[in-house]
Amino acid sequence: MSQPTLLKIYQSLLSAFGPQHWWPANTAEEVIFGAILAQNTTWENAKRAIAALKNTENLSFKKIPTINLEELADLIKSARFLNQKAKALKAVADYLGNTYNFDIEKMKKKPLGKLREELLNLYRIGPETADSILLYALEKPIFVIDAYTKRMFSQHGFMKSDDSYEAYQKFFMDNLPHNVQVYNEFHALIVHTGYLYCKPKPLCEECPLSHF
DNA sequence: GGCCAGGACACCA
């Protein structure tokens, strides 16, 4: 794999599908809510949970500590794994409050590596969620690997299906310019393409990646 | 009724 090839895949998906305008949220804070609520569920179900928080004026990490756990879990139940995700939102709220006084702009001033370490120490923030927050909420140059990325790029022979998250991430970051906008758009395009051609039965031969 | 969705984690050997 050469850098021009991966860049060509990106350009090809971009011209085929256009800009995806990710992350679908109004504020950085909403991106963080969404990154947790969308874990291993459909975006539609995550959106319902976000709407429920918004309708009750609880879509703010300042408000999360004031809601009891059961009530919070009930509000976000459409996003699946309600109890775990409710605890995760509580943990992030504590972290944001204690470390940054809920000021995302203050958070952005910290270096990428330090922020990633802090996020990974939080309950139910794994590599994909941490990187989604870093890229889409904090505008840090790190590539997000998700289930679609693994499926598509292993099915088309660029990687192995059992390669680690880190291996996939290195593959993308070694072969693309370190650019927030490119990482943002490429990951969004991969999810879009994966949704069209990779689930549940793969339509690999029709997938744009089959041309590379 | 069964399977799957934009993961993470506990537990066990």
Next chain:
DNA sequence: TGGTGTCATGGC
């Protein structure tokens, strides 16, 4: 370290 089970909604 890796393999497997758990979490516990909603749509198709």
